[in-house]
Amino acid sequence: MPERMRVLTVVNALALAGAEKFGCELAMSLSSQFEVQLVALRDVNLSQAEQLRARLTDAGIRCYELHKKPGPSPKTLLQLRRLVRRFRPHVLHTHSTSSDFYGGLLARANPKIKWVSTLHNKLVWPRFERLGRPIDRTLFRRADAVVGISKQTIDWAKQTYALPQEAFHVVLSAVDVNKFQHANSDKETTRRQYDVPADAIWAVMVGNRSPFKGVDVAIEAIKSLEQSERSTLWVTSIGGEHIDPAYSETLRKTLKQQPLLPVQLRPPSGDIPSVLQAADLFIMPSRMEGLPVALLEAQAAGLACVATSVGAIGEVIEDGVNGLLVPPDSPAALCAALSRLVNDTKLRKQLASNATEAAEQRFTHERMAKQYTKLFEALM
Structure with a gap:
């Protein structure tokens, strides 16, 4: 029997809005096809996290919450590295700024992993424009696929990241x-x-x-x-x-x-x-x-x-x-x-x-x- 593909989804938080909600619901939609685990980097709303945690569990998805504090965190990177060694994902799927940052570092350290980033808007670290964008562009050189939730988003990505054209994809957002x-x-x-x-x-x-x-x-x-x-x-x-x-x-x-x-x-x-x-x-x-x-x-x-x-x-x-x-x-x-x-x-x-x-x-x-x-x- 062929091995099931393993997908590790990384979101900023368990939240019922925006990229976080999108990442969680997509993980649940894919769980019948692949073996999926999910990592939430930080805490936002405990009641929302409880709701999503229950839904993820019902879908057979193991969820890890890292309780990351604001700012860069070497501890978070170490936690993610341990999870990657244990789960051995074929695909690392990240959503938005923080998860892209840590996902990019993980992908650079694990060349066998396919890194897919879904971009939810055109902003990349707006508070740290001068430092953030060069780091972002450097990390994304390692990306295997960049997915935009709209044509506008992917058009921006093509102008921003030095990747071959076939690495860019448009997959529109969805709802139940x-x-x-x-x-x-x-x-x-x-x-x-x-x-x-x-x-x-x-x-x-x-x-x-x-x-x-x-x-x-x-x-x-x-x-x-x-x-x-x-x-x-x-x-x-x-x-x-x-x-x-x-x-x-x-x-x-x-x-x-x-x-x-x-x-x-x-x-x-x-x-x-x-x-x-x-x-x-x-x-x-x-x-x-x-x-x-x-x-x-x-x-x-x-x-x-x-x-x-x-x-x-x-x-x-x-x-x-x-x-x-x-x-x-x-x-x-x-x-x-x-x-x-x-x-x-x-x-x-x-x-x-x-x-x-x-x-x-x-x-x-x-x-x-x-x-x-x-x-x-x-x-x-």
Whole structure:
């Protein structure tokens, strides 16, 4: 019987957002085909980690949490080296900056391992631009494959890394479409949990609150709506505040000064599928994005979406077909788009229907897992 391929996935943390969530869910999708183990470098949210740990265990994936502290860590590198010696992976699969750094060092020390890095956005160590980029480029000379979650991301990678063209691949992000279409949700109960008025049009934003996510832009846009439109709308921002607590505090002060504004800030939810199933609109006012999983989830849930035309969002939304696109940092444009969706029920339903169809055709876990399986097998 041929030996099963062993894949070691390295993510920054066990978290229900972004590259971390993507890496964990991809590992679970591949676990029926390969022997997969997963390493989480640091701690972010203990309750989220507990949820993901249970799901990984159910999928037969052994998970290691290294509890890395901020900054470079020789101890973390030694821990990873021991895991590699024990597991002997054929493929080392990393996701985003920290995991790429340690994965690159491991790959250089283990030439038989095939190193695959999935890039989730175009930023590489933005706080350490002068030092970070040269180190990053040096490490990536060892990469066997670089996967971009969007065409935009891989176009940037081709200009950045000195690798042969055949090393670059595009595999679009994916979500569990079935889960978001058939969430076991009592919509009325979910809406009551979020204090949504009975007849309100409920719009949600999902993502850790930081200046990049543009929640402040959404608040300014909502302030500019007509009074009749504001009274119809209820907006909830769901996300963590650990990235920039000061930004979240500024948002709270703004809302305290506007007590009649229909906007609330809520912590991360462990049941986003039920929230999206109960909502009517999805808002993504980001100043910067890669290919945001939260937007794909909203599309899968069949929500009319309005988003900024940044990053690879334009690869997901065709303006006026399966969502509305607005320029970033423009409260006026976002206000106009929200006004259209609040006042035009037919448009809202048409965008929602087209969003579901697009998600079913382009963003399923099955499609993504097949592409990664083909890539890993081709590297052997």
